[in-house]
Amino acid sequence: MKPNVYAAECPTRQILDRVGDKWAVLILLLLREEPMRFNQLRRTIEGISQKMLSQVLKSLERDGLLKRRAIATVPVTVEYSITQLGLTLAAAVDPLRDWAEENLKDVLAAQRRYDTQQKEEAA
Numbered sequence: 505m506k507p508n509v510y511a512a513e514c515p516t517r518q519i520l521d522r523v524g525d526k527w528a529v530l531i532l533l534l535l536r537e538e539p540m541r542f543n544q545l546r547r548t549i550e551g552i553s554q555k556m557l558s559q560v561l562k563s564l565e566r567d568g569l570l571k572r573r574a575i576a577t578v579p580v581t582v583e584y585s586i587t588q589l590g591l592t593l594a595a596a597v598d599p600l601r602d603w604a605e606e607n608l609k610d611v612l613a614a615q616r617r618y619d620t621q622q623k624e625e626a627a
Contacts, residue, residue, distance in 0.1 A: 522567060523597060527552055527560045532586060532594040533601065535570060539585035569593060 509516045522528050530549050534540060540548070546557050561584060564570045569590035575581040586594065 519567075522563065522569070523593070525560065527556060528564055528569075529597050529601070531557075531560060531564060531584075532569060532590055533598065535584060535586040536591060536594045539573075539583050541581060541583050545584065564590070 507514050507516045509520065527549070530552075531545060534545065534548060542557065542561070545561075546552060546554060549557070552560075561570070561572070565572050565584075567589075568587055571585050571587055573583045573585070575583060
């Protein structure tokens with residue numbers, strides 16, 4: 505039986521949660537280019553906290569979308585890389601990034617129009 509994403513208990517929703525998480529998407533798109541260390545990811549993705557990065561990396565690893573590799577150095581270096589499964593998801597969400605970049609001006613203009621209209625109606 506095919507999953508019903510509209511059903512409250514459908515496990516597909518867990519995957520959609522990952523796709524809808526901006527941090528997860530940004531991490532996957534970065535790791536598609538090359539493996540990266542934790543602090544390298546944190547410096548590159550502006551605005552993400554250390555705690556949030558750690559949580560998202562664990563979730564992505566649990567979902568099989570990335571691999572964590574500990575390298576025996578002092579202190580231990582941890583490197584993250586995307587898996588084949590993660591590459592398929594990155595390829596699926598990349599067009600969303602393209603759409604956001606291409607339509608940013610129109611969305612911002614629509615938000616300004618909406619906000620102006622709301623202020624006028626409230627007055």
